[in-house]
Amino acid sequence: MTSPTISAPPAARGQELSAENEAGLLAGARRSRRNAGYKVWALRAVIVAVWLGSWELTATYLIDPFFYSKPSLIWDRLIQWFASGTQFGSVWENIGYxxxxxxxxxxxxxxxxxxxxxxxxxxxxxxxxxxPFIKAANAVPRIVLAALFIIWFGFGISSKIATVVVLVFFAVFFNAFTGAREVDGNVVNNARILGAGKRKILTSIVLPSATTWILSSLHTAFGFALIGAIVGEYAGAKHGMGMLIANAQGTFDSAGIYAGMIIVTVVALLAESVITTAENKLLKWRPSQAQTQIKGI
Structure with a gap:
């Protein structure tokens, strides 16, 4: 005599099928996004190859490479800097500054x-x-401040840091200001009714609500930080990539100018990836785009 089989309730089977369907949709969305990423990178590689190839051919046959340089000369300058150093020391030392x-x-x-x-x-x-004071300070040309900081603090690292601080401050300040203003007043009022003080509201409501605004400003802010450092070094310095670029300009070394620009760009992209990683970790509570699309189906 066989014992009767006990089947799962219909509701339980429905939940299992729903979970399987959602997992399948998520996997499909991730796969589609990954394939789209490969296509984007392939198209980017083609664009860069066409751009560099056309530049090389144009500078070889149509325009004077003394003024416009060309990718092969820029590559040779980069190899020279990293292999033999520059007349102002190791290129790594200048990047470090x-x-x-x-x-x-x-x-x-x-x-x-x-x-x-x-x-x-x-x-x-x-x-x-x-x-009015903040708007007036933000309107002052940064190159003027860089020259003024050199008079105040000299050609050392202090004048460059001061220039960077000015550029970064305003980029972050306006986003943090807007983020703090955009906090839902009803949430703040409810917290006050429940007995929350000013410090508790600031740390538990205002700062978390403004986090997205603040983090979004950091991407632009670090770009401004590199610009500030380069501008300060360009105005006057003993070390740094800005000083190498200024020296290349003074000696009509167009390949050296491009080489310095490429190095600074690579540093900016690496910093951007670090900031993006930190942002993703700090904002894990946000639903992903794939999950949002699936829930909307």
Whole structure:
């Protein structure tokens, strides 16, 4: 005599099928996104190859490479710098100075921009008081400030960090200010009714709500940090990539100018990837695009 088989309730079977379908849709969305990423990178590679090839041919047969250089000469200059160094020391040493200036100024400018942006964003009265001063300071040309900082602090690293701080501060400040202003007033009022004080509201509601605004500004801010370091070194320095670019300009070395620009660009892209990774970890609570699309089906 065989014992009767016990089947799962229809509701349980429905839940299992729903979970399997959702997992399949997620896997398909990830696979589709991965394939689209491969196509994007392939198209980018083709664009770069066509651009460099056309530049090389044009500079060889149509235009003077003394003024416009060409990819082969830029590649030779990069090999020379990394293999034999420059007349101002190792290229790694110069990269290190620029990265140090940009990183230090970025950290100081970011902290100052977040603190003042959030505080003024939550205080309408203080925002009204300081608004014209902030706008006036933001309107001052950065190249003028770089020259002024060199007079104040000399040709050392301090003047470059000061230039970086000024550029980074305003990029972060306005985003932090807007993020603090955009906090839902109903949420803040409910928290006050429940007994939350100003510090608790600031740390538990305002800062988390402004995090997306702040993190989005960091991508632009580090680019400004590198620009500030290069501008400061270009105005006057003993080390750094900006100084190498300025020296290449003074000696009509167009290949050296492009080589310095490429190195700075690579550093900026590496920093961008680090910031993006940190942003993704800090914003794990946000639903992914694939999950959002599936839920909307």
């Amino acid at each position: 620029t990265v140090l200036e940009a990183t230090a100024g970025f950290a100081i400018g970011t902290v100052a921009g977040i603190v003042l942006g959030v505080l003024l964003g939550r205080s309408h009265y203080m925002a009204e008081v300081f608004s």
